[in-house]
Amino acid sequence: xxxxxxxxxQPGEEVVLFLRRHWIDLVKVFLFTSLLILVPVFALAALLxxxxxxxxxxxxxxxxxxxLSTYAVIVLTLTITEMTDYWLDSWIVTTxxxxxxxxxxxxxxxxxxxxxxxxxDITSETKGFLGTFLTFGNVHxxxxxxxxxxxxxxxxxxxxxxxxxxELANTCxxxxxxxxxxxxxxxDQIASAK
Amino acid sequence: MIFPLWYILVPYxxxxxxxxxxxxxxxxxxxxxxxENGKTTALIAVYICSFLLVVGGSLLFLTSFxxxxxxxxxxxxPFNSENTKTFGV
Numbered sequence: 042x043x044x045x046x047x048x049x050x051q052p053g054e055e056v057v058l059f060l061r062r063h064w065i066d067l068v069k070v071f072l073f074t075s076l077l078i079l080v081p082v083f084a085l086a087a088l089l090x091x092x093x094x095x096x097x098x099x100x101x102x103x104x105x106x107x108x109l110s111t112y113a114v115i116v117l118t119l120t121i122t123e124m125t126d127y128w129l130d131s132w133i134v135t136t137x138x139x140x141x142x143x144x145x146x147x148x149x150x151x152x153x154x155x156x157x158x159x160x161x162d163i164t165s166e167t168k169g170f171l172g173t174f175l176t177f178g179n180v181h182x183x184x185x186x187x188x189x190x191x192x193x194x195x196x197x198x199x200x201x202x203x204x205x206x207x208e209l210a211n212t213c214x215x216x217x218x219x220x221x222x223x224x225x226x227x228x229d230q231i232a233s234a235k
Numbered sequence: 236m237i238f239p240l241w242y243i244l245v246p247y248x249x250x251x252x253x254x255x256x257x258x259x260x261x262x263x264x265x266x267x268x269x270x271e272n273g274k275t276t277a278l279i280a281v282y283i284c285s286f287l288l289v290v291g292g293s294l295l296f297l298t299s300f301x302x303x304x305x306x307x308x309x310x311x312x313p314f315n316s317e318n319t320k321t322f323g324v
Contacts, residue, residue, distance in 0.1 A: 059270075103240055103300045107247045110293030114247075114254040117289045121282050125261045128278060129268055142268075147260050150268070 049154075051137055058134035058205060062127060062195040063177035070123045077116045081109055122147060132193045134206055137213070139182055141191050155184040155191060157206075157213035165203035182206065236308040244302060251290065258286050 088095055096102040129144035139160070143151045160182055167178035178199040182191035196202060262279050269275040 099240065099301060099304060100306045103302065104243055106297050106300055107243050110297060111247050111250045113289050113293055114250050117285060118254045118257045121261050121286075122257060124278070124282075125264055128275070129264060131270075144264070144268070147257070147264065 054135050054137045056133060056135050057209060058132070058202065060132040060134070060193060060196045060202065062130055063175065063197050065171060065175055065177060066195055067124070067127055070120065070127065073123075074116060074120045077119075081112055130194070132191075132196070134202075134209065136209065139191060139206065141193075153191070155182065157210045158217045159184045160206070160210045161185050163203050163206055163210070165199035167199060180206070237305050238308065239302075240300075240304050240306050241302040244297070247293075247297070254286070254290075258282060 085095070095105045126144050126146065129142065129150075131142045133140040133142070136157075138154050138156045140152070140154045145151065162181075162183040164181040164183075165178060166181070167173055167176070172178050176199075177195050177197050180193040180196060180199045180202050182193070184191070193199070193202065261282060265275055265279055269278075
């Protein structure tokens, strides 16, 4: 993961976790696409079964060909857009912060971040038969600074991710407390800077 | 009402243009915001290949019809004799 692409990257900051939604979400996209592909197949089969010769007449044949071709382009476009949405939705946990990158359609992109020291509460949840069986679920990160919660949607191993973020947040808080305690920026220096 | 058959290709061309535009935006987003690795490059290749395959296939299918003839709008109506014969009603 090239960190130089991320905003406000700090020297020495390392990526600990790079998360995407569970592969089951991609399977759902492919299943939906398969269902859409089967619709005209069944429609044509029903017409043939009913003795309707659609492609024999130049008008009805041409019309059917145009409808089928248009439908194929639309289904492909939808599938590609859903795959891009899946691919670009990601969550990055570094040694300093948590970054939430959410792609909502093609023209709506949200990038938000929270510093590990600002994290107050982390909750992981696994719901349903598939979630339990395939170990995927959500992780909610509540920060002190923002009202809005970070939500890691349908990620693999949410419990493990929760533990990792908790450990990193604790380490970060201890580190920051130590920095403040040792006085990395003594008050006289701050006063002179002003 | 009589009209040239190729008129019904216009909506297809519009959707094709729309699909091409979306393909461009998808590839642009992956290049701009995607992680630079082989998987993203492979995904872009899959997008372009599948688009070429679908569009190529549909164009090949469409060329099997004669588009330069005129058709009567009335042929579309269900009570038309020729039409009922074609649709086997």
